[in-house]
Amino acid sequence: MGRTALITGVTGQDGFYLAELLLAKGYTVHGLVRSHASGVARLGELSERISLLEGDLTDQASLDTAVKSVQPDEVYNLAAQSFVAMSWTQPVATGDITALGAVRVLEAVRRCCPDAKVFQASSAEVFGNAPEMPQSEKTPFCPRNPYGTAKAYAYRMTVNHRESYGMFCCNGILFNHESPRRGIEFVTRKITNGAARIACGLDKELRLGNLDAYRDWGFAGDYVKAMWLILQQETPDDYVIATGEAHSVREFVDLAFSEAGLNYEDYVVVDPKFFRPAEVNFLLGDASKAQEKLGWKPDFTFADLVRMMVRADLESVRNGTIGD
Incomplete structure (x- = not known):
């Protein structure tokens, strides 16, 4: 049963x-x-x-x-x-x-x-x-x-x-x-959707907060x-x-915009209003216990993840299903 x-x-x-x-x-x-x-x-x-x-x-x-x-x-x-x-x-x-x-x-x-x-x-x-x-x-x-x-x-x-x-x-x-199903309010999806919208001519800039925070994505x-x-x-x-790798928001932005055929420095604006009252600067996980006891390890790399999300958002923006 x-x-x-x-x-x-x-x-x-x-x-x-x-x-x-x-x-x-x-x-x-x-x-x-x-x-x-x-x-x-x-x-x-x-x-x-x-x-x-x-x-x-x-x-x-x-x-x-x-x-x-x-x-x-x-x-x-x-x-x-x-x-x-x-x-x-x-x-x-x-x-x-x-x-x-x-x-x-x-x-x-x-x-x-x-x-x-x-x-x-x-x-x-x-x-x-x-x-x-x-x-x-x-x-x-x-x-x-x-x-x-x-x-x-x-x-x-x-x-x-x-x-x-x-x-x-x-x-x-x-x-x-993260994933293509991540909410649009989260920074990763904000980046990939923003890159897609700029690549499709719908926006001219993307305003973000701290680009130097590191996360294990x-x-x-x-x-x-x-x-x-x-x-x-x-x-x-x-x-x-966790994956055991830390990457900065800047790295995420760079890879996402590159996947969309863009140079992020031409479009991304750092806006202080998106900074948090108490910033968490660096998170990096040690998943050795999960690897040893569960036999778990991630199949997708950081680059795989960013490309997957950008490609999904490019398709959605072109189809008019998000980002309007």
């Missing part, structure tokens, strides 16, 4: 790729959405292959109902207010959704389906300006923004439920991972494989998922 999974945040980048992966493995997949209509609109044809349940991470009753009705074997909590810039303007909402929302998911599982395995999507932002490089599972947390702070709370509560209640709860500390499709592997282990544990 096939297994059943419940995914929160199923309409997001990671949720989409994870749902595809689990379906290919024969799972029955249920996705939590705030409204059925918006879920169908964002998931497209995939919505016909999964069951959509209405619910919200700020509403405990809706989470209890979803878990009780589905009785999942695995729960993947991918939902969050995950835009770092917005976490500065909406810190309370970020805490309610990203931090307390994770606890509500854990509590729903504890009360309604305690044998289910739970994956909590954590973030490299929990490390902030970490005292060591690269960052591993043993690196102390030092978040530098409300989003990272909320994720740190969710991480600790996941460990707490594992240790206090004997639940199979795991954290994946996911370093930056991977492909979201690779990272959801790690999520699944984490829940297939005999004992629950926490893992850093």
